[in-house]
Amino acid sequence: MTPSSKEAIAERLAEARLRTLELIQPLDDAQLNRVYSPLLSPLAWDLGHIANFEELWLVRTIGNREPLHGELGRFYDAIENPRKTRGELPILRDAELRSYLADVRERTLEVLDEIEIGPEAEDPLLRDGFVYELLIAHEQQHNETMLQLLMTVDGYEFDAGGGLRDAGDRSPGQMPVQLDRHFEYPPVRAIPRVPETVRIDGGSFEIGATAQEFAYDNERPRHLVELAPFEIDRTPVSNGAYAEFVEDTGAEPPMYWERDGDAWIRTAMGRRDPMDPDAPVVHVSWHEADAFARWAGKRLPTEQEWEAAHPDLQGAGHAWEWTCSDFLAYPGFEAFPYREYSEPFFGETYKVLRGASWATDRNVVRPSFRNWDLPRRRQIFAGIRCARDA
Ligand code: AVJ
Numbered sequence: 056m057t058p059s060s061k062e063a064i065a066e067r068l069a070e071a072r073l074r075t076l077e078l079i080q081p082l083d084d085a086q087l088n089r090v091y092s093p094l095l096s097p098l099a100w101d102l103g104h105i106a107n108f109e110e111l112w113l114v115r116t117i118g119n120r121e122p123l124h125g126e127l128g129r130f131y132d133a134i135e136n137p138r139k140t141r142g143e144l145p146i147l148r149d150a151e152l153r154s155y156l157a158d159v160r161e162r163t164l165e166v167l168d169e170i171e172i173g174p175e176a177e178d179p180l181l182r183d184g185f186v187y188e189l190l191i192a193h194e195q196q197h198n199e200t201m202l203q204l205l206m207t208v209d210g211y212e213f214d215a216g217g218g219l220r221d222a223g224d225r226s227p228g229q230m231p232v233q234l235d236r237h238f239e240y241p242p243v244r245a246i247p248r249v250p251e252t253v254r255i256d257g258g259s260f261e262i263g264a265t266a267q268e269f270a271y272d273n274e275r276p277r278h279l280v281e282l283a284p285f286e287i288d289r290t291p292v293s294n295g296a297y298a299e300f301v302e303d304t305g306a307e308p309p310m311y312w313e314r315d316g317d318a319w320i321r322t323a324m325g326r327r328d329p330m331d332p333d334a335p336v337v338h339v340s341w342h343e344a345d346a347f348a349r350w351a352g353k354r355l356p357t358e359q360e361w362e363a364a365h366p367d368l369q370g371a372g373h374a375w376e377w378t379c380s381d382f383l384a385y386p387g388f389e390a391f392p393y394r395e396y397s398e399p400f401f402g403e404t405y406k407v408l409r410g411a412s413w414a415t416d417r418n419v420v421r422p423s424f425r426n427w428d429l430p431r432r433r434q435i436f437a438g439i440r441c442a443r444d445a
């Protein structure tokens with residue numbers, strides 16, 4: 056590994072941290088410690104967890120150093136500590152929390168200086184800098200979780216010059232769809248109320264991450280699937296279409312919608328913004344997405360259909376898209392680098408989401424990426440795209 060690529064890693068670690076700190080910059084310690092919802096961790100937990108995960112992998116595992124705070128790590132274990140208990144844990148807070156983030160980072164950079172990384176590295180954790188990619192992606196994914204909570208913080212404002220650089224003074228429902236190398240279709244300004252459909256001929260499709268790129272274990276191994284012909288909507292379901300469904304069936308409106316006479320307003324962050332009928336719907340549960348699709352005479356796509364059709368899809372990247380697929384291991388799955396990232400969630404309990412949301416850092420966006428959540432969750436930035444058999 057050349058010094059310049061180590062520099063590139065250090066720079067990207069710094070960039071991810073900058074965004075984390077920008078997100079919490081408008082908040083005081085009391086707000087970081089506050090439990091806003093039993094469904095979401097207090098921000099102080101996410102922050103300590105980000106630092107602890109970095110300490111575990113980049114300092115202790117790679118650098119063989121002792122932990123800074125002994126057994127503290129067990130309070131940051133996401134599986135051992137359900138979200139509703141995290142406000143009561145003896146986690147780091149305030150100045151101690153901030154120093155922990157900084158002290159871990161200092162040691163991470165010391166270790167990075169000492170080691171050998173590159174395509175030939177013997178340790179699979181270091182090959183192609185895997186463990187560093189993992190840590191950058193982990194912090195970015197927790198930024199999205201933090202944003203789920205920030206939606207409920209009254210008066211919260213993004214720093215317009217900050218990590219969400221294009222956000223400006225728009226409300227979250229009107230965030231521009233940021234497209235990257237994986238989602239390079241033209242941004243869709245207005246989602247049609249009745250979407251155009253794309254027909255995909257049946258056949259074999261390669262699904263999963265290619266060997267060369269960084270990906271999580273659950274995206275591998277790449278494998279062939281046989282798909283029957285299907286149709287999929289070119290664009291996601293719009294707020295306007297979802298409002299028709301709500302009015303027609305009496306279904307609950309999405310989270311953060313409130314009625315205002317005949318109109319709908321969005322109430323996230325304590326604001327009151329008119330709902331934009333042309334933007335993709337966000338904050339619906341899997342059950343609601345499934346009900347919408349059936350009401351429209353369609354169904355949710357399987358995750359394999361979504362991945363096979365992804366070059367033809369538009370408007371992805373604003374809201375995650377629920378699929379009808381359970382989160383299952385691909386044939387030949389091998390846990391890497393640790394069992395708990397994916398394996399405990401495999402089964403019929405969790406549903407797969409594909410794409411990305413406005414809150415997802417573009418670095419973690421790729422067509423093979425599999426997100427998952429409980430079918431009742433609606434605080435995540437999730438929307439809908441419909442499909443049907445052809
Ligand atoms: C992929 C978003 C479901 O938050 O549980 C963060 C990501 N894994 N830390 C989650 C994750 C470990 C994961 N999701």
Ligand code: FE
Pocket residue numbers: 104108133193197
């Ligand atoms: Fe985590």
